[in-house]
Amino acid sequence: MAENHTTATNKTVPYSTGDSKITDTTIAELRELAGRYPVARSALLPMLHLVQSVEGRITPEGIEACADVLGLTGAEVSAVATFYTMYKRRPVGDYHVGVCTNTLCAVMGGDLIFERLKQHLDVGNDETTEDGKITLEHLECNAACDYAPVMMVNWEFFDDMTPESATQLVDDLREGTEVKSPRGATICTWREAERVLAGFPDGRADEGPTGGKATLAGLRLARERNWTAPASNHSGGSPELRDTVSPEAASGPRPGDQPGKESGTGSPATPDSRKED
Amino acid sequence: MLTPVLSDNWDQIRSWQLASYQRSGGYDALKTALRMQPADVVTAVKDSGLRGRGGAGFPTGMKWSFIPQDNPNPKYLVVNADESEPGTCKDIPLMLASPHTLVEGVIISAYAIRASTAFIYVRGEVLHVVRRLQQAVEEAKAAGFIGTDILGTGYDLDVIVHAGAGAYICGEETALLDSLEGRRGQPRLRPPFPAVAGLYGCPTVINNVESIASVPAIINNGPDWFASMGTEKSKGMTLYSLSGHVTRPGQYEAPLGITLRQLLDLAGGVREGHTLKFWTPGGSSTPLLTGEHLDVPLDYEGVGAAGSMLGTKALQIFDDTTCVVRSVLRWTEFYKHESCGKCTPCREGTWWLVQILERMEAGKGSEEDLETLLDLSDNITGRSFCALADGATAPITSSIQHFKDEYLAHFTNGGCPFDPMASTLFATAGASA
Ligand SMILES: Cc1cc2nc3c(=O)[nH]c(=O)nc-3n(C[C@H](O)[C@H](O)[C@H](O)COP(=O)(O)O)c2cc1C
Ligand code: SF4
Numbered sequence: 005m006a007e008n009h010t011t012a013t014n015k016t017v018p019y020s021t022g023d024s025k026i027t028d029t030t031i032a033e034l035r036e037l038a039g040r041y042p043v044a045r046s047a048l049l050p051m052l053h054l055v056q057s058v059e060g061r062i063t064p065e066g067i068e069a070c071a072d073v074l075g076l077t078g079a080e081v082s083a084v085a086t087f088y089t090m091y092k093r094r095p096v097g098d099y100h101v102g103v104c105t106n107t108l109c110a111v112m113g114g115d116l117i118f119e120r121l122k123q124h125l126d127v128g129n130d131e132t133t134e135d136g137k138i139t140l141e142h143l144e145c146n147a148a149c150d151y152a153p154v155m156m157v158n159w160e161f162f163d164d165m166t167p168e169s170a171t172q173l174v175d176d177l178r179e180g181t182e183v184k185s186p187r188g189a190t191i192c193t194w195r196e197a198e199r200v201l202a203g204f205p206d207g208r209a210d211e212g213p214t215g216g217k218a219t220l221a222g223l224r225l226a227r228e229r230n231w232t233a234p235a236s237n238h239s240g241g242s243p244e245l246r247d248t249v250s251p252e253a254a255s256g257p258r259p260g261d262q263p264g265k266e267s268g269t270g271s272p273a274t275p276d277s278r279k280e281d
Numbered sequence: 282m283l284t285p286v287l288s289d290n291w292d293q294i295r296s297w298q299l300a301s302y303q304r305s306g307g308y309d310a311l312k313t314a315l316r317m318q319p320a321d322v323v324t325a326v327k328d329s330g331l332r333g334r335g336g337a338g339f340p341t342g343m344k345w346s347f348i349p350q351d352n353p354n355p356k357y358l359v360v361n362a363d364e365s366e367p368g369t370c371k372d373i374p375l376m377l378a379s380p381h382t383l384v385e386g387v388i389i390s391a392y393a394i395r396a397s398t399a400f401i402y403v404r405g406e407v408l409h410v411v412r413r414l415q416q417a418v419e420e421a422k423a424a425g426f427i428g429t430d431i432l433g434t435g436y437d438l439d440v441i442v443h444a445g446a447g448a449y450i451c452g453e454e455t456a457l458l459d460s461l462e463g464r465r466g467q468p469r470l471r472p473p474f475p476a477v478a479g480l481y482g483c484p485t486v487i488n489n490v491e492s493i494a495s496v497p498a499i500i501n502n503g504p505d506w507f508a509s510m511g512t513e514k515s516k517g518m519t520l521y522s523l524s525g526h527v528t529r530p531g532q533y534e535a536p537l538g539i540t541l542r543q544l545l546d547l548a549g550g551v552r553e554g555h556t557l558k559f560w561t562p563g564g565s566s567t568p569l570l571t572g573e574h575l576d577v578p579l580d581y582e583g584v585g586a587a588g589s590m591l592g593t594k595a596l597q598i599f600d601d602t603t604c605v606v607r608s609v610l611r612w613t614e615f616y617k618h619e620s621c622g623k624c625t626p627c628r629e630g631t632w633w634l635v636q637i638l639e640r641m642e643a644g645k646g647s648e649e650d651l652e653t654l655l656d657l658s659d660n661i662t663g664r665s666f667c668a669l670a671d672g673a674t675a676p677i678t679s680s681i682q683h684f685k686d687e688y689l690a691h692f693t694n695g696g697c698p699f700d701p702m703a704s705t706l707f708a709t710a711g712a713s714a
């Protein structure tokens with residue numbers, strides 16, 4: 005299984021392709037990011053995310069732009085960029101497709117899914133399909149182990165995957181079919197995702213549910229069996245204190261049971277789920 | 282049995298929005314806290330007995346009290362939302378479902394230590410979580426909970442959501458600070474501790490997401506209420522995450538001290554037709570336990586006495602179809618990949634560990650290799666710069682302790698005796714790769 009962890013290095017990385025897309029607007033946004041922090045250099049990671057959103061990878065021009073804005077040398081910025089796995093020196097496709105192959109997901113099927121996708125897409129780890137659509141990469145634990153085996157598309161969750169659902173997913177992405185994360189938004193491009201990570205919101209936070217089935221597993225059971233935390237008889241607080249574990253909360257509206265079902269489209273909040281003011 | 286507090290509003294419509302959060306009592310605790318003296322907020326958290334939920338279990342209130350208030354430099358609060366320890370999956374669903382629980386906790390905690398800027402350092406690989414956090418902070422600003430003169434109290438606070446870029450080591454608190462300063466994420470020498478010289482050399486508190494998210498409930502219901510849950514030295518409720526070969530994996534919020542037997546019972550047991558083989562109590566860096574340990578109280582003391590650590594309460598369940606050698610090799614590859622390279626025992630040692638384990642998994646090892654593995658582990662643990670290296674050796678030494686025969690079986694069998702399909706989620710569906 006060790007070959008999962010090797011990265012194809014036989015393809016040369018273009019140092020500069022001479023078609024950098026960094027404009028004055030980019031520079032202004034880099035400066036804006038630097039201005040958000042008490043010390044400008046703290047913005048370097050977000051700035052590199054912004055470079056990727058503009059350039060599709062970390063380019064020499066992007067490194068120089070960050071260095072200029074922060075008063076660092078290019079070497080200092082490069083040293084940072086090469087430390088973090090999310091920064092890519094090779095161009096990334098429209099969709100970055102990750103398969104978790106850390107132990108739990110691997111055992112639950114992640115290894116087989118990753119093998120299947122390599123064959124199906126005819127690429128190795130960290131390589132991009134010829135049509136430039138998909139970059140495939142194996143991932144370390146993505147903090148979604150209760151949904152193993154887990155895949156990520158442009159850093160959005162895809163839960164409880166199988167080799168079949170995985171190949172269907174990449175086929176849909178390549179064909180341009182609209183794809184939604186079961187616990188996130190409609191999939192945007194990798195560059196658009198990088199812009200959000202840089203700190204420029206895209207207004208999609210309200211898409212998707214509160215959580216999937218596993219997220220709510222314990223809460224569901226507690227509701228069914230009427231289990232709550234102990235009641236508080238705390239008197240030091242504000243008089244309008246609500247009992248955080250009031251039984252009424254149990255009758256509040258719930259999102260659908262199926263992961264991916266929009267919780268926001270259910271019935272409006274019933275009066276008894278509202279707190280008395 | 283279960284005590285939903287942090288997860289209590291997760292089934293409310295649009296629980297991530299301010300309006301929904303306030304309908305379930307959100308930001309009441311902030312109003313209460315802002316009427317208290319900051320020092321009294323620290324005392325309340327101390328009295329509650331809350332211990333850090335990021336793995337080490339350090340008392341949160343005590344950590345806050347180390348901030349030298351006579352230091353003229355600005356003070357900072359940094360939330361560790363880097364959640365990357367293999368198996369750990371509690372902070373991410375919390376922030377996705379109810380980012381305001383964290384944001385409210387951030388404002389109260391920052392007020393308690395008199396910080397004027399707080400950072401939420403969230404791992405970059407979770408786009409939708411970043412979106413929800415960004416929106417929650419914007420909503421809180423618009424509502425006057427973040428900004429200048431918060432709720433007319435004269436208290437000013439800025440909160441910055443900061444996305445990382447993929448590095449497990451940045452979860453280590455001092456590496457996180459270097460990363461947040463725009464550098465390679467490598468651990469710093471301690472002392473000085475962050476409370477004295479942290480971010481930009483200023484007094485800094487770093488806490489895990491769940492620790493900070495527990496603060497509003499403590500302020501709302503009182504320290505005694507919190508301490509009424511849990512065990513003598515491990516107070517309160519916490520999120521236990523069950524994953525792997527279990528019927529209903531997911532988040533189960535219970536008082537500290539519940540056992541795996543009880544949790545498995547709630548989660549429908551080990552996958553049908555199979556038996557428990559090994560499990561991690563708190564992520565891959567905590568020594569493996571087995572079926573013998575089903576009745577160990579899952580609190581800091583109980584798991585410690587069983588020879589492991591409570592860690593992040595990430596209960597990864599593996600049944601009898603799982604090869605322990607394959608599992609340990611994969612974790613070791615992870616640590617090798619994530620070693621920051623700063624110190625030799627970890628950088629070189631994890632490389633050698635992988636070499637030997639690969640040979641063993643392929644059935645080409647010998648009993649002598651087992652001795653070498655233990656010897657190497659002994660030379661890495663406690664001799665490295667940070668706890669990543671200790672974590673790297675935990676699965677190795679514990680698996681040899683409990684499953685030596687299985688390592689030997691790889692030699693006699695000339696390779697792995699397990700069918701990788703049998704352990705998958707889709708094994709029963711008859712799918713094949
Ligand atoms: C390699 C390594 C990775 C860590 N990753 C995390 C993490 O992702 N999240 C976290 O909260 N703590 C992590 N920690 C623990 C932190 O260093 C620190 O103890 C914790 O954030 C303190 O918060 P708490 O007292 O609220 O638990 C990690 C530690 C090490 C050694
Ligand atoms: S133990 Fe490993 S991760 Fe920690 S400082 Fe040393 S090389 Fe870096």
Ligand code: FES
Pocket residue numbers: 104105106107108109110144145146147148149152154367368369
């Ligand atoms: S092991 Fe795959 S998400 Fe945790």
